[in-house]
Amino acid sequence: MKTYQLNGTIYYCPVDLTLSVIGGRWQGLVIYSLREKAKRFNEIKRELVTINDKMLSQTLKKLVEQEILNRKSYNEIPPKVEYSLTEKGKKLLPIFTQMEKWGKEAVL
Amino acid sequence: MKTYQLNGTIYYCPVDLTLSVIGGRWQGLVIYSLREKAKRFNEIKRELVTINDKMLSQTLKKLVEQEILNRKSYNEIPPKVEYSLTEKGKKLLPIFTQMEKWGKEAVL
DNA sequence: GAAAGCACTATCTTTTTGGTAAGTAAAGGG
DNA sequence: CCCTTTACTTACCAAAAAGATAGTGCTTTC
Numbered sequence: 001m002k003t004y005q006l007n008g009t010i011y012y013c014p015v016d017l018t019l020s021v022i023g024g025r026w027q028g029l030v031i032y033s034l035r036e037k038a039k040r041f042n043e044i045k046r047e048l049v050t051i052n053d054k055m056l057s058q059t060l061k062k063l064v065e066q067e068i069l070n071r072k073s074y075n076e077i078p079p080k081v082e083y084s085l086t087e088k089g090k091k092l093l094p095i096f097t098q099m100e101k102w103g104k105e106a107v108l
Numbered sequence: 109m110k111t112y113q114l115n116g117t118i119y120y121c122p123v124d125l126t127l128s129v130i131g132g133r134w135q136g137l138v139i140y141s142l143r144e145k146a147k148r149f150n151e152i153k154r155e156l157v158t159i160n161d162k163m164l165s166q167t168l169k170k171l172v173e174q175e176i177l178n179r180k181s182y183n184e185i186p187p188k189v190e191y192s193l194t195e196k197g198k199k200l201l202p203i204f205t206q207m208e209k210w211g212k213e214a215v216l
Numbered sequence: 217g218a219a220a221g222c223a224c225t226a227t228c229t230t231t232t233t234g235g236t237a238a239g240t241a242a243a244g245g246g
Numbered sequence: 247c248c249c250t251t252t253a254c255t256t257a258c259c260a261a262a263a264a265g266a267t268a269g270t271g272c273t274t275t276c
Contacts, residue, residue: 004215012157013210015140015204021214022207025233026140032123041253052235057254076240078252091210094122098203099130102182103122105199106129107112149223159266165224185272186222199273 007066021066022092024052025058031068032096037107038072038084068092128201129174130200134167138202139197140204146180146192176200201207 004011011017022028026048033047045056060083063069068089073087074080085093112119119125130136134156141147141155153164168191173179176197182188193201 004211011211013140014125014209015207016137016211016214017214018207019131019136023127023133023136025131027151028127028131029124032121042251054236054256055234058233072247073253076252078244078250079241079254081253088214091213095203095206095210098206099123099126101110101122102199102203103119103124103126105195106114106125108121131225142245158265160267161224162266163264166264181223184222186274187272189223202237 018092018095021063021068021094024059026055027063028096028099029065030056031085031092032090034069034083034085035093035096038070038082040080040082044083063089082093124162126200126203129171129176130203132167135171135208136169136204138164138167139193139200142177142191142193142197143201143204146178146190148188148190152191171197 002012004014004017005070006020009020011020022031029048029051030044033044039047039058041060042055044060048056051059060069062094064071064083067086069094070084070085070086072082074082109120112122112125114125114128115129119128130139137156137159138142138152141152147155149164149168152168153159153161156164159167168177168179171177175194178192180190180192182190200204
Protein backbone atom coordinates (compact mmCIF):
# COMPACT_ATOMS: atom_id res chain seq x y z
CA MET A 1 0.00 0.00 0.00
CA LYS A 2 1.29 3.43 -0.89
CA THR A 3 1.61 5.87 1.97
CA TYR A 4 2.09 9.61 2.38
CA GLN A 5 4.18 11.17 5.09
CA LEU A 6 4.04 14.67 6.59
CA ASN A 7 5.65 15.92 9.79
CA GLY A 8 6.39 12.38 10.89
CA THR A 9 2.85 11.10 10.53
CA ILE A 10 1.85 8.54 7.94
CA TYR A 11 -1.35 8.82 5.91
CA TYR A 12 -2.80 6.23 3.61
CA CYS A 13 -3.96 8.73 1.02
CA PRO A 14 -3.51 12.39 0.07
CA VAL A 15 -7.03 13.27 1.14
CA ASP A 16 -6.37 11.93 4.62
CA LEU A 17 -3.28 14.09 4.80
CA THR A 18 -5.11 17.21 3.65
CA LEU A 19 -7.92 16.60 6.11
CA SER A 20 -5.38 16.50 8.92
CA VAL A 21 -4.49 20.09 8.01
CA ILE A 22 -7.91 21.62 7.37
CA GLY A 23 -10.16 19.31 9.40
CA GLY A 24 -10.47 19.60 13.13
CA ARG A 25 -12.60 22.13 14.91
CA TRP A 26 -10.72 25.35 14.07
CA GLN A 27 -7.88 24.83 11.63
CA GLY A 28 -9.90 25.24 8.47
CA LEU A 29 -11.68 28.32 9.72
CA VAL A 30 -8.47 30.03 10.77
CA ILE A 31 -6.93 29.41 7.36
CA TYR A 32 -10.06 30.63 5.66
CA SER A 33 -10.16 33.80 7.74
CA LEU A 34 -6.68 34.68 6.46
CA ARG A 35 -7.59 34.19 2.79
CA GLU A 36 -7.36 37.87 1.88
CA LYS A 37 -4.81 39.43 4.16
CA ALA A 38 -2.63 39.12 7.22
CA LYS A 39 -4.43 39.48 10.53
CA ARG A 40 -3.62 39.88 14.19
CA PHE A 41 -4.55 37.46 16.94
CA ASN A 42 -7.50 39.48 18.18
CA GLU A 43 -8.81 40.17 14.71
CA ILE A 44 -9.04 36.46 13.98
CA LYS A 45 -10.62 35.91 17.36
CA ARG A 46 -13.34 38.46 16.73
CA GLU A 47 -14.11 36.90 13.38
CA LEU A 48 -14.43 33.37 14.67
CA VAL A 49 -16.62 34.60 17.54
CA THR A 50 -16.88 31.41 19.59
CA ILE A 51 -13.21 30.47 19.68
CA ASN A 52 -11.31 31.18 22.91
CA ASP A 53 -7.73 32.30 23.48
CA LYS A 54 -6.46 28.87 24.28
CA MET A 55 -7.88 27.21 21.21
CA LEU A 56 -6.77 30.01 18.92
CA SER A 57 -3.17 30.08 20.05
CA GLN A 58 -3.00 26.30 19.94
CA THR A 59 -4.36 26.25 16.42
CA LEU A 60 -2.09 29.04 15.19
CA LYS A 61 0.95 27.32 16.65
CA LYS A 62 0.16 24.08 14.90
CA LEU A 63 -0.43 25.76 11.55
CA VAL A 64 2.83 27.68 11.82
CA GLU A 65 4.67 24.42 12.55
CA GLN A 66 3.06 22.85 9.50
CA GLU A 67 4.20 25.83 7.44
CA ILE A 68 0.69 26.82 6.46
CA LEU A 69 0.99 30.17 8.23
CA ASN A 70 3.69 32.78 8.71
CA ARG A 71 4.01 34.47 12.07
CA LYS A 72 5.45 37.97 12.10
CA SER A 73 6.10 39.59 15.41
CA TYR A 74 6.73 43.32 15.62
CA ASN A 75 8.80 44.28 18.60
CA GLU A 76 6.29 46.65 20.12
CA ILE A 77 4.42 47.14 23.27
CA PRO A 78 1.60 46.26 23.50
CA PRO A 79 2.59 43.27 21.39
CA LYS A 80 1.71 43.06 17.72
CA VAL A 81 1.81 39.77 15.86
CA GLU A 82 0.52 39.17 12.38
CA TYR A 83 -0.42 35.88 10.79
CA SER A 84 -0.59 35.26 7.07
CA LEU A 85 -0.76 32.35 4.66
CA THR A 86 2.47 30.87 3.32
CA GLU A 87 2.69 29.82 -0.33
CA LYS A 88 1.80 26.32 0.79
CA GLY A 89 -1.14 27.72 2.70
CA LYS A 90 -2.39 29.77 -0.23
CA LYS A 91 -2.57 26.62 -2.30
CA LEU A 92 -5.29 25.39 0.03
CA LEU A 93 -7.63 28.17 -1.03
CA PRO A 94 -9.22 26.36 -4.00
CA ILE A 95 -10.48 23.80 -1.51
CA PHE A 96 -12.24 26.54 0.43
CA THR A 97 -13.71 28.01 -2.73
CA GLN A 98 -15.40 24.68 -3.35
CA MET A 99 -16.51 24.45 0.26
CA GLU A 100 -18.09 27.89 0.09
CA LYS A 101 -20.00 26.87 -2.98
CA TRP A 102 -21.31 23.68 -1.47
CA GLY A 103 -22.22 25.34 1.80
CA LYS A 104 -24.27 27.99 0.08
CA GLU A 105 -26.18 25.44 -1.96
CA ALA A 106 -26.77 23.17 1.01
CA VAL A 107 -28.94 25.67 2.85
CA LEU A 108 -31.30 26.34 -0.05
CA MET B 109 -24.35 38.89 11.05
CA LYS B 110 -25.64 36.48 8.42
CA THR B 111 -26.02 32.88 9.53
CA TYR B 112 -26.52 29.50 7.86
CA GLN B 113 -28.64 26.75 9.25
CA LEU B 114 -28.51 23.00 8.65
CA ASN B 115 -30.18 20.23 10.64
CA GLY B 116 -30.98 22.65 13.44
CA THR B 117 -27.42 23.88 13.89
CA ILE B 118 -26.40 27.43 13.12
CA TYR B 119 -23.13 28.26 11.33
CA TYR B 120 -21.66 31.66 10.83
CA CYS B 121 -20.43 30.94 7.33
CA PRO B 122 -20.84 28.36 4.54
CA VAL B 123 -17.33 27.03 5.04
CA ASP B 124 -18.07 26.28 8.67
CA LEU B 125 -21.16 24.41 7.59
CA THR B 126 -19.30 22.38 4.99
CA LEU B 127 -16.55 21.54 7.45
CA SER B 128 -19.14 20.13 9.80
CA VAL B 129 -19.99 17.61 7.09
CA ILE B 130 -16.55 16.63 5.80
CA GLY B 131 -14.37 17.50 8.78
CA GLY B 132 -14.09 15.27 11.80
CA ARG B 133 -11.99 12.17 11.98
CA TRP B 134 -13.82 9.92 9.52
CA GLN B 135 -16.63 11.67 7.67
CA GLY B 136 -14.54 13.00 4.81
CA LEU B 137 -12.76 9.71 4.27
CA VAL B 138 -15.98 7.72 4.18
CA ILE B 139 -17.46 10.09 1.59
CA TYR B 140 -14.28 9.95 -0.44
CA SER B 141 -14.21 6.15 -0.38
CA LEU B 142 -17.65 6.13 -2.01
CA ARG B 143 -16.68 8.50 -4.83
CA GLU B 144 -16.85 5.90 -7.58
CA LYS B 145 -19.43 3.36 -6.53
CA ALA B 146 -21.66 2.00 -3.82
CA LYS B 147 -19.92 -0.11 -1.21
CA ARG B 148 -20.77 -2.40 1.65
CA PHE B 149 -19.93 -1.81 5.30
CA ASN B 150 -16.98 -4.17 5.35
CA GLU B 151 -15.61 -2.93 2.07
CA ILE B 152 -15.38 0.59 3.42
CA LYS B 153 -13.87 -0.74 6.61
CA ARG B 154 -11.14 -2.60 4.78
CA GLU B 155 -10.31 0.51 2.79
CA LEU B 156 -10.04 2.79 5.77
CA VAL B 157 -7.89 0.22 7.57
CA THR B 158 -7.69 1.84 11.02
CA ILE B 159 -11.36 2.63 11.52
CA ASN B 160 -13.29 0.39 13.88
CA ASP B 161 -16.84 -0.93 13.67
CA LYS B 162 -18.26 1.59 16.09
CA MET B 163 -16.77 4.60 14.38
CA LEU B 164 -17.81 3.40 10.96
CA SER B 165 -21.43 2.72 11.81
CA GLN B 166 -21.66 5.99 13.74
CA THR B 167 -20.23 7.92 10.82
CA LEU B 168 -22.45 6.21 8.25
CA LYS B 169 -25.53 6.86 10.34
CA LYS B 170 -24.74 10.55 10.63
CA LEU B 171 -24.08 10.92 6.92
CA VAL B 172 -27.32 9.16 6.06
CA GLU B 173 -29.21 11.51 8.37
CA GLN B 174 -27.55 14.47 6.69
CA GLU B 175 -28.63 13.08 3.32
CA ILE B 176 -25.08 12.77 2.06
CA LEU B 177 -25.39 8.99 1.75
CA ASN B 178 -28.06 6.50 0.71
CA ARG B 179 -28.44 3.28 2.63
CA LYS B 180 -29.84 0.31 0.75
CA SER B 181 -30.50 -2.88 2.66
CA TYR B 182 -31.05 -6.19 0.81
CA ASN B 183 -33.05 -8.71 2.75
CA GLU B 184 -30.51 -11.49 2.73
CA ILE B 185 -28.55 -13.60 5.09
CA PRO B 186 -25.77 -12.85 5.78
CA PRO B 187 -26.87 -9.22 5.73
CA LYS B 188 -26.07 -7.02 2.78
CA VAL B 189 -26.21 -3.25 3.02
CA GLU B 190 -24.91 -0.85 0.43
CA TYR B 191 -23.97 2.79 0.88
CA SER B 192 -23.73 5.31 -1.92
CA LEU B 193 -23.55 9.06 -2.41
CA THR B 194 -26.77 11.01 -2.82
CA GLU B 195 -26.93 13.87 -5.32
CA LYS B 196 -26.11 16.22 -2.49
CA GLY B 197 -23.17 14.01 -1.55
CA LYS B 198 -21.86 13.87 -5.10
CA LYS B 199 -21.67 17.63 -5.15
CA LEU B 200 -18.99 17.41 -2.47
CA LEU B 201 -16.61 15.62 -4.81
CA PRO B 202 -14.97 18.74 -6.31
CA ILE B 203 -13.78 19.55 -2.80
CA PHE B 204 -12.05 16.20 -2.61
CA THR B 205 -10.49 16.64 -6.03
CA GLN B 206 -8.81 19.77 -4.71
CA MET B 207 -7.77 18.01 -1.52
CA GLU B 208 -6.16 15.19 -3.48
CA LYS B 209 -4.22 17.69 -5.49
CA TRP B 210 -2.95 19.57 -2.47
CA GLY B 211 -2.10 16.40 -0.57
CA LYS B 212 -0.01 15.07 -3.41
CA GLU B 213 1.94 18.30 -3.71
CA ALA B 214 2.46 18.62 0.01
CA VAL B 215 4.60 15.51 0.27
CA LEU B 216 7.02 16.50 -2.48
C1' DG C 217 -18.68 -28.94 14.85
C1' DA C 218 -15.65 -25.09 14.67
C1' DA C 219 -14.70 -20.97 12.17
C1' DA C 220 -15.59 -17.21 9.23
C1' DG C 221 -18.47 -13.63 7.15
C1' DC C 222 -21.82 -9.86 7.71
C1' DA C 223 -23.71 -5.45 9.78
C1' DC C 224 -24.21 -3.89 13.40
C1' DT C 225 -24.77 -2.58 19.12
C1' DA C 226 -23.12 -2.20 23.95
C1' DT C 227 -19.82 -1.15 27.26
C1' DC C 228 -15.72 0.72 28.82
C1' DT C 229 -11.38 3.42 28.70
C1' DT C 230 -8.50 6.91 26.83
C1' DT C 231 -7.69 11.01 24.29
C1' DT C 232 -8.98 15.34 22.64
C1' DT C 233 -11.39 19.41 23.03
C1' DG C 234 -13.47 23.15 25.44
C1' DG C 235 -14.27 26.65 29.24
C1' DT C 236 -12.76 29.60 32.79
C1' DA C 237 -9.62 32.13 35.13
C1' DA C 238 -5.26 33.91 36.20
C1' DG C 239 -0.67 35.59 35.08
C1' DT C 240 3.01 38.21 32.16
C1' DA C 241 5.49 42.68 30.57
C1' DA C 242 5.62 47.26 29.36
C1' DA C 243 3.53 51.45 27.61
C1' DG C 244 -0.11 55.05 27.38
C1' DG C 245 -4.14 57.53 29.33
C1' DG C 246 -6.89 59.45 33.07
C1' DC D 247 -1.07 55.13 40.55
C1' DC D 248 -4.35 52.40 38.50
C1' DC D 249 -6.55 50.70 34.44
C1' DT D 250 -6.36 49.23 29.72
C1' DT D 251 -4.34 47.03 25.70
C1' DT D 252 -1.94 43.00 23.39
C1' DA D 253 -0.62 38.11 22.60
C1' DC D 254 0.02 34.84 24.64
C1' DT D 255 0.81 30.53 28.48
C1' DT D 256 -0.53 27.69 32.35
C1' DA D 257 -3.55 25.25 35.41
C1' DC D 258 -7.57 22.93 36.38
C1' DC D 259 -11.86 20.74 35.43
C1' DA D 260 -15.82 19.13 32.53
C1' DA D 261 -17.60 17.35 28.37
C1' DA D 262 -17.33 15.24 24.03
C1' DA D 263 -15.21 12.35 20.73
C1' DA D 264 -12.53 8.44 19.59
C1' DG D 265 -10.93 3.83 20.31
C1' DA D 266 -10.74 -1.09 21.92
C1' DT D 267 -13.14 -5.11 22.64
C1' DA D 268 -16.83 -8.22 22.88
C1' DG D 269 -21.26 -9.90 21.61
C1' DT D 270 -25.50 -10.96 18.36
C1' DG D 271 -28.06 -13.96 14.87
C1' DC D 272 -27.85 -16.59 11.04
C1' DT D 273 -25.53 -18.96 7.12
C1' DT D 274 -21.98 -21.10 4.47
C1' DT D 275 -17.53 -23.31 4.33
C1' DC D 276 -13.94 -26.18 6.07
